[in-house]
Amino acid sequence: MKVGVFSCKPYDKDFFAAQNHHFGFELEFLECKLCPETVALAKPFDAVSVFVDDLIDKQVLDALKQYEVSHIALRCRGFSNVDIAYAKTLDISVSRVPYYSHTAVAEHAITLILALDRKLLRSYSRAIDNHYELEGLLGFNLKNRTVGVIGTGEIGKAFIRILNGFGSRVLCYDIAPDNQVDEAGNAYVDLDTLYKESDIISLHCPLTPDSEHMIDHNAIGLMKPNVMLINTSRGGLFNTQALIAGLKSKKIGYLGVDIYEMESEILEDSDGCESIPYDTYDRLATFENVLITSHQGFFTQESLEKVTETTLVNLQYFFAGKVCNETYL
Known part of the structure; x- marks a missing residue:
C-alpha cells in the first residue's frame, strides 16, 4: 500500500509521521506538485495524496490510470483542481477533507x-x-x-x-x-x-x-x-x-x-x-x-492534525474497498 504524498512540506511529513503508525501505509513524500510534467513520479504508487496547487487534469488522470493508481486523496476541502467527472470515467476515486479549519x-x-x-x-x-x-x-x-x-x-x-x-x-x-x-x-x-x-x-x-x-x-x-x-x-x-x-x-x-x-x-x-x-x-x-498574511488562516496544529487524520482514514477506506459518503466525491 504505497502512497505518494505530493506538494509535501516539512510540517506535512511531521504530522503524517505522527499518525501513520496507526495505519501502516508506505508513504513517500515528494516536494513537487503533481502535474503533467511530474506525473511519471506517481508510477510506483497505489494511490496519491495531493493539495490545492496540484493539477489533476485529463492528461494526469490518463497517466494515473496507466500506472494503475486508483485513488486520489486530497488534503483539502476544495477540488476545483481535479477533473472529477473524468476521474469517475476512469474508475479513479477521489476523497477530500471537508471539515478541518x-x-x-x-x-x-x-x-x-x-x-x-x-x-x-x-x-x-x-x-x-x-x-x-x-x-x-x-x-x-x-x-x-x-x-x-x-x-x-x-x-x-x-x-x-x-x-x-x-x-x-x-x-x-x-x-x-x-x-x-x-x-x-x-x-x-x-x-x-x-x-x-x-x-x-x-x-x-x-x-x-x-x-x-x-x-x-x-x-x-x-x-x-x-x-x-x-x-x-x-x-x-x-x-x-x-x-x-x-x-x-x-x-x-x-x-x-x-x-x-x-x-x-x-x-x-x-x-x-x-x-x-x-x-x-x-x-x-x-x-x-x-x-x-501568507495564506495561513488554516494553519494551526488542530487543523493539520485533522487534515492528516482524515486523509489517512480516507486512504484506509480505499484500500479496504469501501467508500466514505462524507468525504468521497
Whole structure:
C-alpha cells in the first residue's frame, strides 16, 4: 500500500509521521506538485495524496490510470483542481477533507481585524525603537460595531459566533440563508444594505463565476467611508485595481487579506490564476493600512492534525474497498 504524498512540506511529513503508525501505509513524500510534467513520479504508487496547487487534469488522470493508481486523496476541502467527472470515467476515486479549519480561519479573520484596528504593526515598530507615542494608534471597539459577513457556511458561522461574543451587530448575506444564524439574533440582508451599513466587511464565501470580483468599484462605492475589508476566503472575490483605488481615495480605511488574486503567480509561479502585473501587488503592499498574511488562516496544529487524520482514514477506506459518503466525491 504505497502512497505518494505530493506538494509535501516539512510540517506535512511531521504530522503524517505522527499518525501513520496507526495505519501502516508506505508513504513517500515528494516536494513537487503533481502535474503533467511530474506525473511519471506517481508510477510506483497505489494511490496519491495531493493539495490545492496540484493539477489533476485529463492528461494526469490518463497517466494515473496507466500506472494503475486508483485513488486520489486530497488534503483539502476544495477540488476545483481535479477533473472529477473524468476521474469517475476512469474508475479513479477521489476523497477530500471537508471539515478541518473552520475555527482556525474564523479566528485568523478576527486577528486581522484586531491587528488593523489597533495598528499593532505600527505600534510594534515604534516600541522596538523605544518610541511609545500614541499619536496615530487610535482604534475602535468591536462592541456595537456593524460587521457584514458575506457567506455563512461553517467558517462564516464560526466567525459570527466570535463576533457575537464581542457584542458586534452582525449583518449577513448568503444565497442560502442558515436558520441557525437567524436564531442567534443575526440579520440577513441584501448585499447593497450590507455594503452601505457595515463598518467592517468580511468575506467567507466560495469563488464562483457569480462571486468573482464581487468587491469591485461599484460595491466599494456603496460602502461607508473608512470601511474595513477582510478576505480569508478566495482572492478572486476582490478586484485588486478597485481595492487600490479605494485605498488611494481613503474610502477603504483598512484592508486585511490572507489570499489575493495574484497569490499563486507570485508564490508558486502557477498558471492557474489571473495574470496580474507584479507592480499591482507591489502597489497594494505599500499602503500602511494594508495587512497581508501568507495564506495561513488554516494553519494551526488542530487543523493539520485533522487534515492528516482524515486523509489517512480516507486512504484506509480505499484500500479496504469501501467508500466514505462524507468525504468521497
